[in-house]
Amino acid sequence: MNSDSLDGRLLFAIPKKGRLYDKCISLLAGADIQFRRSNRLDVCLVLNHPIALVFLPASDIPSFVGKGNVDLGITGHDVILEHQMQDYVTEVLRLGFGKCSLQVQVPESGPLQTVEDLAGKRVVSSFRHLSQKYFGQLDDRLQLSGETRTQIEYVGGSVEAACALGLADGIVDLVESGETMRAAGLHAIATVLETEAVLIKSKSEKRPNLAPLIDIITARIAGVIAADKYVVCQYNIPRDKLAAATRITPGRRAPTISQIEEEGWLAVSSMVEKSKSASIMDELVKAGAEDVLIFNLNNCRV
Numbered sequence: 271m272n273s274d275s276l277d278g279r280l281l282f283a284i285p286k287k288g289r290l291y292d293k294c295i296s297l298l299a300g301a302d303i304q305f306r307r308s309n310r311l312d313v314c315l316v317l318n319h320p321i322a323l324v325f326l327p328a329s330d331i332p333s334f335v336g337k338g339n340v341d342l343g344i345t346g347h348d349v350i351l352e353h354q355m356q357d358y359v360t361e362v363l364r365l366g367f368g369k370c371s372l373q374v375q376v377p378e379s380g381p382l383q384t385v386e387d388l389a390g391k392r393v394v395s396s397f398r399h400l401s402q403k404y405f406g407q408l409d410d411r412l413q414l415s416g417e418t419r420t421q422i423e424y425v426g427g428s429v430e431a432a433c434a435l436g437l438a439d440g441i442v443d444l445v446e447s448g449e450t451m452r453a454a455g456l457h458a459i460a461t462v463l464e465t466e467a468v469l470i471k472s473k474s475e476k477r478p479n480l481a482p483l484i485d486i487i488t489a490r491i492a493g494v495i496a497a498d499k500y501v502v503c504q505y506n507i508p509r510d511k512l513a514a515a516t517r518i519t520p521g522r523r524a525p526t527i528s529q530i531e532e533e534g535w536l537a538v539s540s541m542v543e544k545s546k547s548a549s550i551m552d553e554l555v556k557a558g559a560e561d562v563l564i565f566n567l568n569n570c571r572v
């Protein structure tokens with residue numbers, strides 16, 4: 271592919287592998303962004319929009335978008351802060367996946383059990399800047415100076431092994447389920463930040479003509495996320511119990527209420543959060559609802 275074929279196309283950066291990759295691919299499918307990625311090729315043209323997808327390491331995406339080489343991207347909120355790109359990119363949408371916390375961890379049975387204990391010792395992390403910032407502030411508060419300040423050492427991966435290998439007294443690493451941390455005999459003593467995947471666009475506005483397409487893609491992705499988060503709940507309810515039932519299912523704007531062919535009964539349809547749908551159904555039945563149905567959404571614009 272030569273650079274001419276990218277002319278005028280919106281460049282959209284997607285993590286090329288790792289934790290965010292699969293979810294990004296299903297987001298693109300849900301937003302009907304069609305592409306065929308040839309083996310090992312990191313740039314590919316979208317078939318049904320003037321877009322080219324650029325597959326990059328998640329950690330490089332904030333800089334590419336921030337400098338305006340790429341117009342849109344998906345990466346972790348943590349990565350943006352680590353690369354100090356928050357002033358150069360706009361976080362357009364939180365994507366609801368890649369959720370985890372960046373935490374300070376120490377050996378469970380070791381002598382250091384607070385961040386104050388750990389200050390001045392050796393800390394290993396892949397998040398050099400965020401660790402330096404966190405412990406820098408702590409060292410300042412504890413009035414540590416010179417050689418007594420915390421030493422931050424960078425490693426590219428398998429951070430959890432650093433304490434057992436004698437490289438560190440504590441680490442700063444991502445925790446989702448906590449399995450990696452527990453398996454390494456560590457536990458968390460502080461949270462540096464909470465993160466999730468985000469859709470970002472450049473603040474550079476090098477190519478203002480792309481703004482309408484960016485808005486369309488953003489709306490489509492927002493629709494896919496909402497469709498995954500919500501279900502439609504439909505039920506029949508005696509008229510005199512309607513107020514109590516609609517307090518349980520107020521909907522995003524308001525519930526839809528329709529007449530049915532039975533005197534004294536109404537039908538209600540409302541969007542509810544998927545994660546709460548089972549308890550909402552229990553409550554509705556308790557409130558007098560019958561024929562309670564839940565429908566998945568394929569896609570939506572809300």
Ligand SMILES: Nc1ncnc2c1ncn2[C@@H]1O[C@H](COP(=O)(O)OP(=O)(O)OP(=O)(O)O)[C@@H](O)[C@H]1O
Nearest residue numbers: 288289290327328329346348349368369370444446
């Ligand atoms: N265990 C996890 N659970 C949820 N999200 C995670 C987890 N680990 C990482 N992430 C998110 O995914 C982003 C990319 O992490 P990942 O380890 O997949 O990429 P990477 O480090 O660039 O890949 P690799 O180490 O394979 O080069 C992280 O910055 C974070 O936002």
Ligand SMILES: O=P(O)(O)OC[C@H]1O[C@H](OP(=O)(O)OP(=O)(O)O)[C@H](O)[C@@H]1O
Nearest residue numbers: 427428429444445446447448449450451
């Ligand atoms: O709390 P958990 O669910 O166990 O997830 C946390 C682990 O996931 C990430 O690493 P990853 O597996 O991506 O590998 P890496 O060490 O190569 O970054 C992170 O660095 C932790 O090690």
